[in-house]
Amino acid sequence: MPGGNEPLTPLQWQPVPGQKGAFVYPFTRKVDTVSSNSYLVQTSGAIILIDPGGLPDQATHLASIVREARAERSRPLLSILTHAHVDHFIAARSDPLLADPEATLLAIQEAGASAIESADGRLTMADLLGQEIPPIRIDLRLVREGDAGMSQGPVRRMSVNAVEITVVREPPEFGLPREQILVGNDPPLAIYHTPGHSPDSCCIRIGGLLFIGDLPFAASPGLAGIPGWNREALIRSLAGIRELLSRGGIAVVCPGHGRILLAGDASRMLGAVQEDTGTLTGVEELNQDRARETAAFAEACMEQVNELFTVMAGRLYYVSHVMEELGEDGIAADLPALLRGDVIDDLVEDFAGFTREFHSGRYMPIHQALKGGQVISRLERTFDQEALARILDPTLLRRAERLLGDYTTMLRGYNPPREVVLVDLPATVGTCLSGHTLPSSSDEEVLASADDQEAFGRLLLARIGMPPLLSDVTVTFDAEAGIPAVPVDREHFLDLLTYLLEDLVGTGAHAITIHTGTERDAAVVTLSGEGCTGRPDGGIPRRFLSGLCERAGGTLDAREADGSRTYRIRFPLVP
Amino acid sequence: MEITTAARGGAVVLSLAGRIDTVAAPMLEQAVNRAIDAGDRKILLDFSGVSYISSGGLRVLLVSAKKLKGPGDRFGLCCLTADVLKVLRLAGFTSLFSIYTTEGEALAGW
Numbered sequence: 001m002p003g004g005n006e007p008l009t010p011l012q013w014q015p016v017p018g019q020k021g022a023f024v025y026p027f028t029r030k031v032d033t034v035s036s037n038s039y040l041v042q043t044s045g046a047i048i049l050i051d052p053g054g055l056p057d058q059a060t061h062l063a064s065i066v067r068e069a070r071a072e073r074s075r076p077l078l079s080i081l082t083h084a085h086v087d088h089f090i091a092a093r094s095d096p097l098l099a100d101p102e103a104t105l106l107a108i109q110e111a112g113a114s115a116i117e118s119a120d121g122r123l124t125m126a127d128l129l130g131q132e133i134p135p136i137r138i139d140l141r142l143v144r145e146g147d148a149g150m151s152q153g154p155v156r157r158m159s160v161n162a163v164e165i166t167v168v169r170e171p172p173e174f175g176l177p178r179e180q181i182l183v184g185n186d187p188p189l190a191i192y193h194t195p196g197h198s199p200d201s202c203c204i205r206i207g208g209l210l211f212i213g214d215l216p217f218a219a220s221p222g223l224a225g226i227p228g229w230n231r232e233a234l235i236r237s238l239a240g241i242r243e244l245l246s247r248g249g250i251a252v253v254c255p256g257h258g259r260i261l262l263a264g265d266a267s268r269m270l271g272a273v274q275e276d277t278g279t280l281t282g283v284e285e286l287n288q289d290r291a292r293e294t295a296a297f298a299e300a301c302m303e304q305v306n307e308l309f310t311v312m313a314g315r316l317y318y319v320s321h322v323m324e325e326l327g328e329d330g331i332a333a334d335l336p337a338l339l340r341g342d343v344i345d346d347l348v349e350d351f352a353g354f355t356r357e358f359h360s361g362r363y364m365p366i367h368q369a370l371k372g373g374q375v376i377s378r379l380e381r382t383f384d385q386e387a388l389a390r391i392l393d394p395t396l397l398r399r400a401e402r403l404l405g406d407y408t409t410m411l412r413g414y415n416p417p418r419e420v421v422l423v424d425l426p427a428t429v430g431t432c433l434s435g436h437t438l439p440s441s442s443d444e445e446v447l448a449s450a451d452d453q454e455a456f457g458r459l460l461l462a463r464i465g466m467p468p469l470l471s472d473v474t475v476t477f478d479a480e481a482g483i484p485a486v487p488v489d490r491e492h493f494l495d496l497l498t499y500l501l502e503d504l505v506g507t508g509a510h511a512i513t514i515h516t517g518t519e520r521d522a523a524v525v526t527l528s529g530e531g532c533t534g535r536p537d538g539g540i541p542r543r544f545l546s547g548l549c550e551r552a553g554g555t556l557d558a559r560e561a562d563g564s565r566t567y568r569i570r571f572p573l574v575p
Numbered sequence: 576m577e578i579t580t581a582a583r584g585g586a587v588v589l590s591l592a593g594r595i596d597t598v599a600a601p602m603l604e605q606a607v608n609r610a611i612d613a614g615d616r617k618i619l620l621d622f623s624g625v626s627y628i629s630s631g632g633l634r635v636l637l638v639s640a641k642k643l644k645g646p647g648d649r650f651g652l653c654c655l656t657a658d659v660l661k662v663l664r665l666a667g668f669t670s671l672f673s674i675y676t677t678e679g680e681a682l683a684g685w
Contacts, residue, residue, distance in 0.1 A: 307662065
């Protein structure tokens, strides 16, 4: 076993556990949608390439390693695909050795063979990833439906340079259809059909190694729901592979992307994937339209995430600074660690850079959508929500949580949840305004805490960290009598009101007037700020705010004139 | 981000242009430190060319203000764009610094 924490060392030949005389050469990459990991295995009878990947440089490197191995002993090259997604195989086209049907035998499960031979852009993911694929001939179709009735026995035989290759149908194991491939006098390698991530997904066992393709990612946001994804099949496949792992004999698990795993770690990971998969009912197919919609939502969300997290980080720096001034150096030093501003800045910048490349045409909507998911899942790990809730305005945290949650929900293939109920608009607006006018604790509470140092410290921190948004602004609220209740998602509406009030206060409004009323077929909430400094966009509401208003059940427009900015939210009246 | 330094009316004015992002924030910190190390105790940051400030940028403002709070020291910001001013207001930073509409207004008071 190599040193360090890696079960196998990348870019190096090393013994295959459990199979004497066999060696494995892993080519692993960080997780992305451009190219998969690749693995070379050499035995006395053959060289096996599992997933050539998606990048020409990768194929060139693999081919050079194959040539070196063949220079020592000439053997057939058998390329087996774990499934027919373009990032796992298209690189083979770019190298003469791997692309030559006389030099390389290409094998894949039957459904994947059909997809590749017919250049099916949907099942190969080429359409979503913006790639053109030519039809490619498949030499060995594995685990064919038509052979399912055969209990056991050879189903195909071929001879390459006098080396016999035989595919043998075996009885299903752990509920998984399977075959063995016999090459010369080598021990058999086993193919398990594990559909779910795609109809043709297979796991391949060679000695104590198990190659599992994209099983670990099959329930991930943005991948659950891709064309050909099947929840029930995935659950069966995961259960079968976990059972296989539990029987022993497999030491190391090689995934299609990312780090190689010890069998125990892989089993736990696949258990979590199985659990996640169980919750994924009614996932919409991630087609090009859905990818475009999700990518646009990612971009709109990140505009707001950027502002929200910068304000939260800034507010923590501010509280820390005030505590330092008060001589509470210990508390001051601990506060910035509750939210990793540096990490957030890096993530936001990373997404902004990716977005520029996306708009220049380098990436497809699915790439942008997945990038958004990657950034947001990391953002979720940058802040200690429970601790922050004691110091920062809870509406900031609530909105951050909903923003990140809504995006992940959408990337998972669902629409963000909406709970539309009939809402009394003036009462809801009144509740929102009270929340932004009253301090986090009353003067009486602060006085009462004076004898309890811990309680006093807690209230003091909250008072500094949560000044009421509207404390320095003159607010006038008037409501027409008799406005009928309208269907509204109350939580999204409250978030929207807070964002709009923040915008007015933040751009300098010294007076804000709020009016609720009706006009023709709609109930209307109007928020006007006096003294606002203008924006170059003339006050057009940000895409995020318009989208949020739609999720709340209304429509939003904005007007800007002579230092005043007005937002109007319209909710249709129930006929 | 571009930073232009000029001495005016007994103060140093750092005119900033671009985004104060994760790369630019340390540049700004170094520029302010250079001015302080050179003996300048009145520093004005002209934000007229700044469209975005990250949390790292906010931290640099705070660190700079702490270094310039002795008698006779001055640290201020002027010409803030609406988006940057909004972030400063919502983060509570406007009570920590002197903020001016124009460079002239700042220097006249110093």
